[in-house]
Amino acid sequence: xxxxxxxxxxxxxxxxxxxxxxxxxxxxxxxxxxxxxxxxxxxxxxxxxxxxxxxxxxxxxxxxxxxxxxxxxxxxxxxxxxxxxxxxxxxxxxxx
Numbered sequence: 001x002x003x004x005x006x007x008x009x010x011x012x013x014x015x016x017x018x019x020x021x022x023x024x025x026x027x028x029x030x031x032x033x034x035x036x037x038x039x040x041x042x043x044x045x046x047x048x049x050x051x052x053x054x055x056x057x058x059x060x061x062x063x064x065x066x067x068x069x070x071x072x073x074x075x076x077x078x079x080x081x082x083x084x085x086x087x088x089x090x091x092x093x094x095x096x
Contacts, residue, residue: 006065014064035085042081049075 018041025033052071055061064070 004067005069006067008063008065011064011066011070035088037085038081039085042078042083042085044078045074045081046078049078 022037022041025037048066049071051057052061052066052074053068060066
């Protein structure tokens with residue numbers, strides 16, 4: 001028996017909001033936050049994964065239906081975000 005994703009409306013809204021924040025920052029700041037966004041959300045998603053694996057706090061794990069599959073997804077997103085944010089070079093503004 002495998003672990004499956006148990007969809008939660010709140011959880012899906014959080015992921016959708018994260019994506020919308022990223023898109024909004026991209027299009028309203030001309031990429032000014034191209035490094036900060038993945039750094040911040042890399043930390044957040046990695047922390048969510050660690051807390052999810054530890055089942056802490058319990059009410060959040062229950063409310064968001066976190067399980068091993070979601071924890072792995074959050075860990076992968078977090079690590080990729082950290083890599084993208086901390087290993088990319090600083091973007092220089094375009095000159096006319």
